[in-house]
Amino acid sequence: MSVAQENTVIMKKLLIFSVAMFGFGFALVPLYEKICEVAGVNNLLKADTLTENIQVDTSRWLTVELDANTRGLPWQFKPMQASVRIHPGEMVEVMYEVRNNSDREVAGQAIPSYSPQLLAQHLKKLECFCFTKQVLKPNEVRQMPVQFMIEPSLPSNVSVMTISYTFFELNSDSADTGGKAKPI
Amino acid sequence: MAAVHDDHAHGHGHGHEHGHDDHAHGPPKGMMRWLTTTNHKDIGTMYLWFSFSMFIVGGLMAFGIRAELFQPGMQLMTPEFFNSLTTNHGLIMVFGAIMPAFVGFANWQVPMMIGAPDMAFARMNNWSFWLLPPAALLLVSAFFVPGGAGAGGWTFYPPLSIQMGMGMDMMIFAVHILGASSIMGSINIITTILNMRAPGMTLMKMPLFVWTWLITAYLLVLVMPVLAGTVTMLLTDRHFGTNFFNAAGGGDPIMFQHIFWFFGHPEVYIMILPAFGIISEILPTFSRKPLFGYSSMVYATASIAILSCIVWAHHMFTVGMPVTAQLFFMYATMLIAVPTGVKVFNWTATMWQGSMSFETPMLFAIGFIFLFTIGGFSGVVCAVIPVDIQVQETYYVIAHFHYVLVSGSLFALFGGVYYWLPKWTGHMYDESLGKLHFWLSMVFFNVTFFVQHFLGLAGMPRRVPDYALQFADFNMISSIGAFGFGLSQLVFLTVVVKCICGGKKAEAKPWDGATTLEWDLPSPAPYHSWVTPPVVK
Ligand code: HEM
Numbered sequence: 001m002s003v004a005q006e007n008t009v010i011m012k013k014l015l016i017f018s019v020a021m022f023g024f025g026f027a028l029v030p031l032y033e034k035i036c037e038v039a040g041v042n043n044l045l046k047a048d049t050l051t052e053n054i055q056v057d058t059s060r061w062l063t064v065e066l067d068a069n070t071r072g073l074p075w076q077f078k079p080m081q082a083s084v085r086i087h088p089g090e091m092v093e094v095m096y097e098v099r100n101n102s103d104r105e106v107a108g109q110a111i112p113s114y115s116p117q118l119l120a121q122h123l124k125k126l127e128c129f130c131f132t133k134q135v136l137k138p139n140e141v142r143q144m145p146v147q148f149m150i151e152p153s154l155p156s157n158v159s160v161m162t163i164s165y166t167f168f169e170l171n172s173d174s175a176d177t178g179g180k181a182k183p184i
Numbered sequence: 185m186a187a188v189h190d191d192h193a194h195g196h197g198h199g200h201e202h203g204h205d206d207h208a209h210g211p212p213k214g215m216m217r218w219l220t221t222t223n224h225k226d227i228g229t230m231y232l233w234f235s236f237s238m239f240i241v242g243g244l245m246a247f248g249i250r251a252e253l254f255q256p257g258m259q260l261m262t263p264e265f266f267n268s269l270t271t272n273h274g275l276i277m278v279f280g281a282i283m284p285a286f287v288g289f290a291n292w293q294v295p296m297m298i299g300a301p302d303m304a305f306a307r308m309n310n311w312s313f314w315l316l317p318p319a320a321l322l323l324v325s326a327f328f329v330p331g332g333a334g335a336g337g338w339t340f341y342p343p344l345s346i347q348m349g350m351g352m353d354m355m356i357f358a359v360h361i362l363g364a365s366s367i368m369g370s371i372n373i374i375t376t377i378l379n380m381r382a383p384g385m386t387l388m389k390m391p392l393f394v395w396t397w398l399i400t401a402y403l404l405v406l407v408m409p410v411l412a413g414t415v416t417m418l419l420t421d422r423h424f425g426t427n428f429f430n431a432a433g434g435g436d437p438i439m440f441q442h443i444f445w446f447f448g449h450p451e452v453y454i455m456i457l458p459a460f461g462i463i464s465e466i467l468p469t470f471s472r473k474p475l476f477g478y479s480s481m482v483y484a485t486a487s488i489a490i491l492s493c494i495v496w497a498h499h500m501f502t503v504g505m506p507v508t509a510q511l512f513f514m515y516a517t518m519l520i521a522v523p524t525g526v527k528v529f530n531w532t533a534t535m536w537q538g539s540m541s542f543e544t545p546m547l548f549a550i551g552f553i554f555l556f557t558i559g560g561f562s563g564v565v566c567a568v569i570p571v572d573i574q575v576q577e578t579y580y581v582i583a584h585f586h587y588v589l590v591s592g593s594l595f596a597l598f599g600g601v602y603y604w605l606p607k608w609t610g611h612m613y614d615e616s617l618g619k620l621h622f623w624l625s626m627v628f629f630n631v632t633f634f635v636q637h638f639l640g641l642a643g644m645p646r647r648v649p650d651y652a653l654q655f656a657d658f659n660m661i662s663s664i665g666a667f668g669f670g671l672s673q674l675v676f677l678t679v680v681v682k683c684i685c686g687g688k689k690a691e692a693k694p695w696d697g698a699t700t701l702e703w704d705l706p707s708p709a710p711y712h713s714w715v716t717p718p719v720v721k
């Protein structure tokens with residue numbers, strides 16, 4: 001083989017390698033999801049369990065604001081009350097309402113988001129509509145509970161906080177590169 | 185290029201001397217020469233000038249940043265514009281200034297140092313270069329579109345990078361193009377080094393600059409495609425309804441950081457390994473001793489490259505990883521300091537008992553060793569999880585990476601330019617101006633960045649246009665340093681232009697301690713060199 005031919009062979013190998021690495025970038029997405037699943041890192045969508053007996057701290061008031069959003073699905077989604085005032089350690093239940101405005105059946109998944117961020121460590125949710133996917137028939141309306149408690153260990157400088165949910169559509173061709181929010 | 189050639193024995197490269205009869209050897213004239221050239225030296229020159237102009241553009245952005253930070257409060261610009269400046273300063277310096285400069289060096293030096301007539305794929309070499317100006321144009325013109333240039337940081341973190349206007353799309357396209365250019369360049373360099381060495385030039389006889397570039401080029405083909413994939417996912421999240429990184433659609437913004445830094449950390453080594461190579465050429469020359477521990481240098485370079493692929497999450501110690509993962513990345517990161525230390529000790533041992541002289545390239549090399557080591561140490565400090573939780577996203581990190589990138593990569597580039605200018609132009613540069621450039625850079629660099637360690641430890645966040653009053657003094661000092669550093673670079677430009685236009689004629693081997701092959705060629709290096717390969721014993 002001449003030098004030029006050998007060069008072309010090397011180039012081809014390197015090009016194939018580069019294209020494979022481009023694919024590898026995308027392959028990292030399911031890989032990370034698998035790792036998170038195995039390591040149990042993303043447990044937003046699992047119910048918490050209460051191990052110890054927690055005392056209600058009646059000397060302290062917290063305001064929890066409730067927020068609801070949808071992303072790209074024909075639903076109307078709102079909390080039944082804008083906010084609740086609770087004590088740390090107290091078990092509370094709030095209701096959300098969701099309405100399918102379209103005349104087709106739609107499956108949605110809600111993903112929670114907390115503010116301030118550190119609320120995530122102190123929020124214990126025993127029940128939530130976000131733990132499963134929600135399937136709504138055409139024009140169906142559904143009321144759904146969230147049962148939660150905020151631990152008294154929440155730093156004392158936090159008194160107002162927000163729990164927010166966003167619904168996105170499952171199994172449509174547009175919205176399914178699937179974070180951990182696959183139906184469970 | 186060169187002006188006087190009366191006694192020029194090897195002047196075939198200069199068409200104006202010999203008239204029409206050497207059109208087969210010489211370059212065509214005017215603009216077409218540069219558009220169509222496939223000559224590795226021409227292309228190297230274009231890379232270097234492109235990189236220098238991007239250095240000026242990125243430098244002007246830094247000027248804007250430091251001017252706003254000169255005093256607390258908002259003086260000169262909107263916060264959005266400030267963020268565009270930090271974002272594009274980083275992007276342009278990394279992809280527009282440092283990386284193309286090293287590719288320019290590779291183009292000039294690799295064929296001459298291994299005894300090859302040119303790069304393996306001369307036409308592709310031309311394409312790799314000419315991809316760069318359109319990418320630069322995209323980056324710069326993004327400032328003039330509605331919404332302004334991308335402003336979420338050079339790291340493209342979502343959610344900001346999913347939300348911004350079309351400036352972000354231009355940034356993404358620019359990165360695609362720059363990535364394609366780097367991959368083509370690397371393929372060329374790998375092939376040239378693997379397959380075009382002169383007879384007798386075994387791998388373990390290659391100059392260290394060639395070795396470091398070989399390893400760098402492998403890193404580039406390994407991680408550049410991953411970056412291309414990452415920004416492609418951003419693009420489809422922005423416009424085609426996917427939700428890779430969009431939490432509200434089931435995606436995961438933290439995953440972006442993992443994939444980005446899988447590219448990003450090897451990338452920082454892509455910017456330093458060729459610098460290690462340049463330093464390893466300069467030090468033995470001016471110490472008049474062979475490089476200490478040649479083979480351990482090669483192995484250290486390879487281990488750094490391999491380790492650099494498993495440390496990425498040290499950029500994300502605060503995202504909430506499991507403790508075991510954090511510990512893994514902490515120890516792996518600290519492990520990199522070992523081969524890096526091997527290199528520093530080898531360089532020191534190279535100088536030990538050498539008969540050293542302190543021409544400008546040597547000054548930059550010694551400056552490099554001092555300051556890069558400081559940057560390496562602050563890197564190890566950042567690698568300690570509890571410390572990093574304090575300093576992440578503060579000016580401490582800014583100080584760390586400017587010590588490794590400016591007084592590391594950039595100083596090595598300066599040193600390399602001074603070292604090889606006689607070979608490239610055929611003239612000696614002005615030594616006293618060169619030394620002036622070194623000392624100005626050295627002083628102003630430290631004035632700019634040393635105080636940023638203090639700012640970071642005191643908690644000043646990066647990427648914010650305003651700051652609390654207690655940071656005022658150090659910021660003013662840092663800004664003054666930055667203006668001084670920027671202006672000092674005009675000295676560099678002067679030296680280079682002067683040297684191209686004339687000056688004392690350079691001998692084939694102007695440095696008596698130099699040993700590598702390029703010094704066997706006349707100065708300036710003829711347009712076509714090593715057409716018949718040298719035999720290496
Ligand atoms: C001994 C070797 C090194 C160690 C242990 C090290 C460690 C680190 C760590 C832990 C961080 C993350 C800090 C944070 O964000 O909180 C960091 C950031 C950084 N390092 Fe290094 N580093 C080393 C060498 C280098 C070199 C050689 C370069 C480039 C030439 C470099 C460039 C950077 C850059 C650009 C960043 C910041 C990226 C950003 O957030 O924008 N480092 N380094």
Ligand SMILES: [Cu+2]
Nearest residue numbers: 449452498499
């Ligand atoms: Cu890193």
